[in-house]
Amino acid sequence: MGRLRSVDVCSGAGGLALGLERAGFDPVVLLDNKSVACETLQRNRPAWNVLEMDLLDFDPVEHPESYDVDLLSAGLPRVKSSATAQRVETGIERRLLGATVLLAHAVQPRALLIENVPGLVDGPEFDEVRDYIQKELEHLGYGFHWFIVNAADFGVPQDREQGVLVALKNRFFSAFRPPKPTVARHITAGEALHASMSERGWTGAVAWAAQADRVAPTLVGGSDKRGGADLGPTGTKKTWARMGINGGALSNEVPGPNGVQESDTSPSGLKKITVPQTAILQSFPNDWVFAGKKTAQYRQIGHASPPPVGEALGKSIAEALDS
Known part of the structure; x- marks a missing residue:
């Protein structure tokens, strides 16, 4: 299988994008609203197309390279679960989550990857968020896999649980399997x-x-x-x-x-x-x-997604798309 194309938003220091690169995904666009994060990305990967831009302001019409991609990936700021931020529209973290869903609606990648807090997967306080995501995307032909991974299971010397959503177009959905641990023993x-x-x-x-x-x-x-x-x-x-x-x-x-x-x-x-x-x-x-x-x-x-986790997720997504 050849190299795949992706769009990565809220890229930060590039942990998720680096892992996905190892798994066979080349980003056509990466964006983050912090200049220091964009500088980090450009220092390490000068060939990457890095945009210093708020996700809420990103218009794919102005960046046509973002269409027809295999994957839209997002390591978003951690969504709050407090009683004061119960609605998708409330709080910058939830607005960024909503903007990611709307971007997926616009560019319709073959797969969508969102990494966030474990509670996003099955916490009752996030029921409304999960319903919002699925209602926005299921009529476009996406199926949804929600699961939790621990970075320690992939060789990262850290107890770091991450909630993951992988949404795939229905023709790829049944072929996807969440990644299995890559180490038999955690590294201290x-x-x-x-x-x-x-x-x-x-x-x-x-x-x-x-x-x-x-x-x-x-x-x-x-x-x-x-x-x-x-x-x-x-x-x-x-x-x-x-x-x-x-x-x-x-x-x-x-x-x-x-x-x-x-x-x-x-x-x-x-x-x-x-x-x-x-x-x-x-x-x-x-x-x-x-x-x-x-x-x-x-x-x-500290805000990054560990690259080995992104690599494991990317390999699972690539295998499903190859089916």
């Missing part, structure tokens, strides 16, 4: 980060890696409206602490030979991880460059 955070923790000769790296004997908690990119980068809410920080990690902030460097991190002025004896190490926990390749300063880089990484 200690295994994933040991090499980087040892880069400056820290003699305690082996003992630290043995303590970090589980997958990392879900990385949380945080909001653009709040302060610097940290690894999540209080409960998550406690989990990090049990792994020997200070989740309150990120370091500028890994520990030196005596375990000192020069940029860490906190009284904690726990180690802080660096931005490149968070990219390892998301399974980005080592040569993937992130634009912006530390906090902007971390937010791109």
Whole structure:
């Protein structure tokens, strides 16, 4: 089967698009409304057609290359489930979800992939959203697969559940199978980060890696409206602490030979991880460059879909389309 064509919206740092590229999909258009994310995409893939644009303003008529594509993919901002955001029209996250559905209505790709919160799959608080999506698309000849994947099952050293919708034109629907785990054993955070923790000769790296004997908690990119980068809410920080990690902030460097991190002025004896190490926990390749300063880089990484998940989903979609 030859290469397939896709449109990727809310592309962020490109985690989903990179995974889909590995699965055989070449994006004809990628768009994001953040300049730093677009810079990241263009630094890593200069040949990609990256548009700095809000999805709500995207008109496929002005970008005819977006028609007749095999896949429309969207790693959308996490949809809220609070009582104040119950309607599809309420909140920017739900408006972007609605805009993705309307774009699919306009360009009618052979397959649609939306990745979001697990609750979107079966949570009663999202019943209205699921009904909206299906009513908008089922009369166009789409069938729907809703399921949840955990990134850890695909070799990502992180406990990261993702809700997934794969909608396919009816002639491909029955051939689709959700991807099966690609690893028999989860990779622990200690295994994933040991090499980087040892880069400056820290003699305690082996003992630290043995303590970090589980997958990392879900990385949380945080909001653009709040302060610097940290690894999540209080409960998550406690989990990090049990792994020997200070989740309150990120370091500028890994520990030196005596375990000192020069940029860490906190009284904690726990180690802080660096931005490149968070990219390892998301399974980005080592040569993937992130634009912006530390906090902007971390937010791109924390909000991304891990590339191995996108690759597994893409392969399942490609196999169905090949049928």
